[in-house]
Amino acid sequence: MAAVPLSHPLSHIVIDHGDDDLDKVSSIPPHPLGIKPLGNKYFSNSDDARASIGTFQVLPDEVLMQLLEFMDERALRLLGYTCRFLFACARSDDLWKTIFLESELGQISSFKWRGSWRATVLGLSPEHSVRIDCGNVFSDVLHRPFVCSHISLQAYTKSIPAANQIKRLQDLSYDEFAGHWSRKPFILTKCIQPWPVTSRWSIDSLLAQYADVVFRAEAVDWSFATYCQYMRDNQDESPLYLFDRKFAEKMSLEIGKGEGTAYWKPDCFGPDLFELLGAERPAHRWLIIGPERSGSTFHKDPNATSAWNAVIQGAKYWIMFPPQTAVPGVFVSKDSSEVTSPLSIAEWLLEFHAEARKLPECREGICHAGEILHVPSGWWHLVVNLEDGIALTQNFVPESHLGSVLSFLKDKADQVSGFKKDITDPYSLFVERLRQQRPELLEDALKQLKERKRRWDTVVGDDGGQPQKKSTAGFSFGFAFGDEDDQEIP
Ligand SMILES: O=C(O)CCC(=O)C(=O)O
Ligand SMILES: [Fe+2]
Numbered sequence: 241m242a243a244v245p246l247s248h249p250l251s252h253i254v255i256d257h258g259d260d261d262l263d264k265v266s267s268i269p270p271h272p273l274g275i276k277p278l279g280n281k282y283f284s285n286s287d288d289a290r291a292s293i294g295t296f297q298v299l300p301d302e303v304l305m306q307l308l309e310f311m312d313e314r315a316l317r318l319l320g321y322t323c324r325f326l327f328a329c330a331r332s333d334d335l336w337k338t339i340f341l342e343s344e345l346g347q348i349s350s351f352k353w354r355g356s357w358r359a360t361v362l363g364l365s366p367e368h369s370v371r372i373d374c375g376n377v378f379s380d381v382l383h384r385p386f387v388c389s390h391i392s393l394q395a396y397t398k399s400i401p402a403a404n405q406i407k408r409l410q411d412l413s414y415d416e417f418a419g420h421w422s423r424k425p426f427i428l429t430k431c432i433q434p435w436p437v438t439s440r441w442s443i444d445s446l447l448a449q450y451a452d453v454v455f456r457a458e459a460v461d462w463s464f465a466t467y468c469q470y471m472r473d474n475q476d477e478s479p480l481y482l483f484d485r486k487f488a489e490k491m492s493l494e495i496g497k498g499e500g501t502a503y504w505k506p507d508c509f510g511p512d513l514f515e516l517l518g519a520e521r522p523a524h525r526w527l528i529i530g531p532e533r534s535g536s537t538f539h540k541d542p543n544a545t546s547a548w549n550a551v552i553q554g555a556k557y558w559i560m561f562p563p564q565t566a567v568p569g570v571f572v573s574k575d576s577s578e579v580t581s582p583l584s585i586a587e588w589l590l591e592f593h594a595e596a597r598k599l600p601e602c603r604e605g606i607c608h609a610g611e612i613l614h615v616p617s618g619w620w621h622l623v624v625n626l627e628d629g630i631a632l633t634q635n636f637v638p639e640s641h642l643g644s645v646l647s648f649l650k651d652k653a654d655q656v657s658g659f660k661k662d663i664t665d666p667y668s669l670f671v672e673r674l675r676q677q678r679p680e681l682l683e684d685a686l687k688q689l690k691e692r693k694r695r696w697d698t699v700v701g702d703d704g705g706q707p708q709k710k711s712t713a714g715f716s717f718g719f720a721f722g723d724e725d726d727q728e729i730p
Contacts, residue, residue, distance in 0.1 A: 267390065267391070267392035267395070268386075268387055268390045268391065269390060271374075271383060271386050272371070273328060273331065273371065273372070273373070273374040273377070274373050274374045274375035274377070275328050275374045275377045275378075275379065275382050275383050275386070276375070276377065276378050276379075276383060277378065277379075277380050277383045277384075277387075278378045278379055278380045278383075279378075279380075280378055281378035284376065284378070286375065286376040287376055288376060288378060289323065289324040289325040289328070289374065289376045289377045289378075290325050290377070290378070290379075292323040292324065292325060293323060293325050293326055296326070301379050301380070301381035301382065302381055304329060305329060305332065305335075305381055305382075308329055308330065308332070308335055309335060309338060311335075312339065313339050313343075313361060313362070316330050316335060316336075316339070317330070317362075324372060324373075324374055324376065324377060325374075325377050325379075327372050327374065328374045328377040328379070328382055329382065331358065332382065332385070333356050333357050333358055333385075333475065333476070334357075334385065336356070336357035336358035336360075336361055337357040337476075339357070339361055340357045340360060340361050341459055341460070343361065345360070345361065346459075346460065349454045349460075349461050349462050349463050349466065350452075350462070350463045350465065350466050351466060352469070353466060353469035353470045353473065353474075354366070355473045355474070355475075356474070356475065385477050386475075387586075387590075388477040388584060388586035388587060388590070389475050389476060389477040389533065389586065391586050391589060391590060393532070393533065393557065393589075393624060393626055394626075396557070396589045396593050397557040397604075397606060397624075397626060400604045400605065400606075401597065401604075403600070404597065404602050404603055404604045405603075405604065405605055406425050406426060406427055406558065406560070406603045406604060406605030406613070407424065407425075407426045407427070408426070408427045408429055408605070409426055409427070409428055409429070410428065410429055410430040410431075411428055411430050411431045411508065412426075412428065412431075412508040413507075413508060414507060414508055414509070414510040416508070417508045417509060417510060417638075418510060418638070418639065418640060421614070422546070422616065422638050422640040422641065423616050423617075423640070424614075424616060425558070425560050425603050425605075425613065425614055425615060425616060425619060426613070426614050427605055427607050427611050427612070427613050427614075428506070428508070428611065428612050428613075428614075429610070429611050431506050431508070431611075431612050432503070432506065432550050432610060432611070432612050433610060435502070435503040435504070435550075436501070436502055436503065437502050437503050437552055437632070438503075438552055438609075438610055441552050441553065441630055442553050442630070443468065443471075443529070443553060443628055443630065446464060446529075446630070447464060447465065447468050450464045450490075450491055451463065451464055451465040452464070452465065453490050453491060454490070455467060455482050455484040455487065455490065455527070455529075456482070456483060456484045456485075456486075457480045457481060457482040457483065457484075458480050458481060458483070459480075460480065467480075467482055467529070471529070471530065471531040471628060472531070472628075474531070476533075477533075477584055477586055478533075478534070478584045478585065478586075479530060479531050479533055479534040480530075480534075481528070481529075481530045481534045481535070481536075482527070482528065482529040482530060483526055483527075483528055484526060484527050485523045485524075485525065485526050487526070487527035488502075488525070491527075495525075503550075503632060505548075505634060505636075506548065506612065509546075509548060509614075509636060509638060510638055510639065511638075511639065512636035512637055512638070513636075513637040513638070513639065513642055513645075513674070513678070513681070514545070514635075514636060514637045514670075516670070516673040516674065516677055516678070517669065517670065517673060520659070520660070520663055520669060522542070522543060522656075522657065522658030522659045522666070523658040524545075524634055524635045524636070524658075525632070525633065525634045525635075526632075526633050526634075527630070527631075527632060528549075528630070528631040528632070528633060529629070529630050529631075530625050530628070530629065531625065531628045532625055532626060532627055532628060533585070533586070533624065533625065534624070534625050535556070535585050535622070535623045535624035535625050536585075536621070536622065536623045537583065537584065537585055537588065537622060538567060538569075538570045538588065538620055538621065538622045539620070539621070540563070540618055540619065540620055540621075541615060541617070541635055542635065542656075542657045542658050543635075543645060543648055543649065543656055543657065543658065543666075544617050544618055544641065544644040544645045544647070544648035545617060545635040545636060545637055545641075545645065546614070546615060546616055546617045546635070546636055546637070546638055546641055547614075547615040547633055547634065547635045547636070548612050548613065548614055548615070548633065548634055548636075549607065549612065549613050549615065549623075549631055549632075549633040550611070550612040550613075550631060550632045550633070551607050551608060551609050551610070551611055551612070551613075551629060551630075551631050552609060552629075552630040552631060552632065553609050553627075553628070553629050553630040554609060554625055554626070554627040554628055554629020554630065554631075555606055555607065555608045555609065555625070555626045555627050555629065556606065556607045556613075556623050556624065556625055556626065556629065556631065557604070557605075557606050557623070557624050557626055558603075558604065558605050558606075558607060558613060558621055558622075558623050559593075559596065559597075559602065559603070559604045559621070559622050560602075560603045560604070560615070560619050560620060560621045560622075561596075561599070561601055561602060561603070561619065561620040561621075562601050562618075562619060562620075563617075563618030563619060563620070565599065565601055565620060567596060567620050568592040568595045568596045568599075569583055569588050569591060569592035569596070570620065575652075585622060585624050588622060589624075606626070609629075616641075617638075617641040617644050617645070618644060639681060642674075642681055642682075642684075642685040643685040643688045643689050643692070645670075646667070646670065646671070646685055646686070646689065647689055647692075649666050649667035649670060650667045653666075653667065
């Protein structure tokens with residue numbers, strides 16, 4: 241492998257791991273203010289800017305940055321003028337994002353986005369932004385967000401090992417899905433082409449038609465025109481992701497087969513048993529729009545539902561693991577109520593991707609525009625957009641996962657989500673509807689649950705322990721992994 245030049249800001253962390261690792265670091269440009277990772281301090285002849293921060297020197301960078309989170313716009317600006325190191329700290333755009341969200345601007349849906357949270361709060365055009373050379377500021381805390389927002393995604397998403405590749409199929413019938421595929425991820429390449437939206441929607445065409453429509457993007461409600469300005473010009477490590485469940489109403493779309501509709505659910509996934517809940521079903525469909533680097537950190541989908549995710553524009557990289565896997569870098573609380581990873585996508589890729597990819601149960605794939613991916617109930621997944629993109633997703637309950645969903649609603653009632661507040665007992669409501677309309681399915685599912693519980697108690701005793709399937713050598717939990725029916729133990 242070629243050596244990384246010593247002047248490179250990351251040179252201290254590069255060790256010989258092969259070409260992929262070189263790709264991962266050599267794509268990162270120098271920090272615009274010249275801030276360097278801490279390790280570079282030991283190779284530098286210049287004075288350390290941190291020596292000038294006075295009393296603050298007793299605080300490690302992490303704590304100093306937490307302290308700065310309490311400052312308002314004026315305090316942060318003034319502090320930034322005191323010395324080079326604090327100038328660098330006060331430029332952290334995450335601090336300005338918090339200030340933005342807490343200010344009046346944070347409540348407005350249409351405004352001018354100026355390329356950064358700081359510039360937007362202060363109303364600055366880029367040429368009015370002072371740049372002070374921070375070449376003698378050495379800090380991982382300050383440098384790392386920049387690395388994370390500039391990692392080369394391709395370095396992680398190319399060269400997927402053949403054994404990991406999510407199966408790519410043209411299309412499936414419902415019988416094939418129910419008989420063989422409902423517990424496996426797959427990508428269908430010839431399924432959603434007839435949807436009118438696949439040919440009509442692009443970011444530009446949506447902007448032309450829906451510029452003033454206000455969509456939810458995490459903590460904010462922004463007009464699509466504002467979101468597009470942000471999407472096209474931001475440096476955030478985890479860009480705000482447009483994720484809206486009321487899009488159909490907001491855009492006046494008809495969904496379902498028929499004249500003049502936008503799209504419909506693919507036949508292959510079969511009946512969705514949550515449809516029995518009618519208007520009382522939990523939130524189940526979303527329009528998803530985001531720039532390159534946006535995406536979803538590791539999680540399982542709500543209420544043990546399965547999902548499909550159709551890419552209309554762009555391309556998404558998926559990395560997935562079966563329900564019982566201990567995914568590297570994902571820490572699950574004992575009752576598994578914490579099912580999301582605290583790490584950003586970039587942090588996880590940097591720290592854990594290589595290790596995770598080696599697990600035999602790892603599945604990875606790229607879902608391109610015009611393709612649709614299946615997420616089986618209970619599977620862990622992390623998703624990242626490789627380009628600016630649009631997707632439509634829907635969560636559903638196929639017959640083969642009815643047992644898991646019933647078990648989730650009953651045994652993890654505190655983790656059930658997405659139902660309207662006045663639905664206080666989703667489990668009983670669902671059982672009631674099944675009893676009225678699909679009694680044979682209900683009976684089967686309840687029987688299965690009883691049997692699983694009996695086997696579970698035999699294996700773990702009744703201390704309520706939560707064995708996680710260990711994927712590498714050593715302990716392996718006794719139930720079948722992967723494609724067999726036993727993989728989901730409630
Ligand atoms: O497109 C994505 O970011 C994935 C979305 C997802 O996993 C979800 O909606 O649960
Ligand atoms: Fe998901």
